[in-house]
Amino acid sequence: MRYYIGLDNGGTTTKAALFDMEGREICVHSVSTEAITPLPGFVERDMQRMWEANCEVIREVLSTSGTDARDIAAIAVCGHGKGLYLWGKDDKPVRNGIISTDNRAVDIVAQWQRDSTEDEAFKISCQHIMACQPVALLKWLKMNEPGVIENICWVFECKDYVRFRLTGEARAELTDYSGANLINLYERNYDIKLLELFGIPEIMPALPPLCEACEICGHVTDEAARLTGLNPGTPVAGGMFDIDACALAAGVLDEDDICMIAGTWSINEYLRREPVVDGKVLMNSLFCMSEYYLIEESSPTSAANNEWFAKTLLPEVADEAKKRGGSVYGVMNEWIAGIPADSPTPVFLPFLIGSNVNPAAMGAFIGLNATHTRGHMARAVYEGIAFSHRQHLEKLLSTRESMPRCVRLAGGAAKSSVWAQMFADVMKLPVETVAANETGALGCAMSAAVACGDYASLYDAAKAMCRVTKRFEPDEAALKAYDGKYDRYQRAIKALDAFW
Numbered sequence: 001m002r003y004y005i006g007l008d009n010g011g012t013t014t015k016a017a018l019f020d021m022e023g024r025e026i027c028v029h030s031v032s033t034e035a036i037t038p039l040p041g042f043v044e045r046d047m048q049r050m051w052e053a054n055c056e057v058i059r060e061v062l063s064t065s066g067t068d069a070r071d072i073a074a075i076a077v078c079g080h081g082k083g084l085y086l087w088g089k090d091d092k093p094v095r096n097g098i099i100s101t102d103n104r105a106v107d108i109v110a111q112w113q114r115d116s117t118e119d120e121a122f123k124i125s126c127q128h129i130m131a132c133q134p135v136a137l138l139k140w141l142k143m144n145e146p147g148v149i150e151n152i153c154w155v156f157e158c159k160d161y162v163r164f165r166l167t168g169e170a171r172a173e174l175t176d177y178s179g180a181n182l183i184n185l186y187e188r189n190y191d192i193k194l195l196e197l198f199g200i201p202e203i204m205p206a207l208p209p210l211c212e213a214c215e216i217c218g219h220v221t222d223e224a225a226r227l228t229g230l231n232p233g234t235p236v237a238g239g240m241f242d243i244d245a246c247a248l249a250a251g252v253l254d255e256d257d258i259c260m261i262a263g264t265w266s267i268n269e270y271l272r273r274e275p276v277v278d279g280k281v282l283m284n285s286l287f288c289m290s291e292y293y294l295i296e297e298s299s300p301t302s303a304a305n306n307e308w309f310a311k312t313l314l315p316e317v318a319d320e321a322k323k324r325g326g327s328v329y330g331v332m333n334e335w336i337a338g339i340p341a342d343s344p345t346p347v348f349l350p351f352l353i354g355s356n357v358n359p360a361a362m363g364a365f366i367g368l369n370a371t372h373t374r375g376h377m378a379r380a381v382y383e384g385i386a387f388s389h390r391q392h393l394e395k396l397l398s399t400r401e402s403m404p405r406c407v408r409l410a411g412g413a414a415k416s417s418v419w420a421q422m423f424a425d426v427m428k429l430p431v432e433t434v435a436a437n438e439t440g441a442l443g444c445a446m447s448a449a450v451a452c453g454d455y456a457s458l459y460d461a462a463k464a465m466c467r468v469t470k471r472f473e474p475d476e477a478a479l480k481a482y483d484g485k486y487d488r489y490q491r492a493i494k495a496l497d498a499f500w
Helices: 047-065 106-114 117-125 134-144 146-150 158-167 192-197 201-206 222-228 242-249 304-313 315-323 328-337 374-397 417-427 439-451 458-465 476-496
Strands: 003-009 013-019 025-032 072-079 085-088 152-156 216-219 235-237 258-262 266-272 283-286 293-299 347-349 364-366 407-411 431-434 468-472
Touching: 003 047, 003 158, 003 242, 003 439, 013 047, 013 439, 025 047, 047 072, 047 158, 047 222, 072 158, 072 242, 072 439, 085 158, 106 117, 106 134, 117 192, 134 146, 146 152, 152 158, 152 201, 158 216, 158 222, 158 235, 192 201, 235 439, 242 258, 242 266, 242 293, 242 407, 242 439, 242 458, 258 374, 258 417, 266 374, 293 374, 304 315, 304 328, 304 374, 315 328, 328 374, 328 417, 347 374, 347 476, 374 417, 374 476, 407 417, 417 431, 417 468, 417 476, 439 458
Parallel strands: 003 072, 072 235, 258 407, 407 431
Antiparallel strands: 003 013, 013 025, 085 152, 216 235, 258 266, 266 293, 283 293, 347 364, 431 468
């Protein structure tokens, strides 16, 4: 048998999943991500502990599944985009890694927006600047931790750091780095003009050589084999930005569908043969299928809000559900299914981590009264997250000449039939979900399968390894109710603008 391991380094968990050639998920193991928050708006990660977590999940997948390491044809890694992971000239991490929910550089980005730096950069990178992108974080470090800049050997994105530890070879995979404001999107290469605009030209020698998602970028070293249980010499593919991996695993292979990922971030994206250059969308990047650009609208306003609600307000519900062999999310789904869509629930603003409106906006329940239960609040959280996705969807639709065929849904919402139906009603589009629970890891497995020659292309791999399992059609009565609630959601945001 031939198997592939996909590693997925997200904002909240580190996962390894084992797949066969048909895309069947044989085994998954995950560990929680340990976030370090030294100051408000700062979100970091111990890079050595991060590497150890990847070793742990690989070992557990091999051990639990009973798979012979010799049967692993290839491995690939995906991870959250943006953020910053620096390897030093002293052959160890320069400092803690910085996660994509970090907001320390927000004032730098605001200055770049005021002085037209962003406008000039957009002409090259086709991207607006985000505070969590490497360029903003590197500028912040230059201003606040100058000794760090002097010690940088390699500037890594999340998954490229993990691959470096597996292989000992520094490479920069295009889908990730093209979303980092480091790449000339037309020339598909680094551009010193961007670094000069951002005031960090000295970083250029520290940018690793570029590679493709399905390129063999090295082989598992003896040291990495000892730590992971993999065979020395196992091929390691380039892998990809996790939003590319999820879109690929969800079967988004052309311009007909929209992909929505309800994870830590609200990711909303579609494929296009040309970038959108009128500034209507947040991001253009290079997709893992080279004929397409990935058109993206995103913000940290999605299912992480739901995780906070469950952990913070429902701890005893979670304990009781676990004793019965269930989960707190199953209980929430039951609550929400029992409350009709047109029930007067509170408005929830899903801005606990960040916002896609006023950058100072924070999370809130608005309109609570004594008749509301925790079930009504749970429904409000589901609705608020869906409404934030819809706000992004409307921006994407403004750049298309035709309506999408459907939404392919991944992330936490895809695991809940109640929530997936809500997405269909709120978006007014059919929603489809796929068999894989770990879509990011499956996308990695596809790149590994192509890299080692088992499939001729990512298109062929996706056709063989992706299976749609459920389809949710919009309900006419429910979508009318949600239209009214979405209007209330928008009016609440506008009313609070001056307050923030």
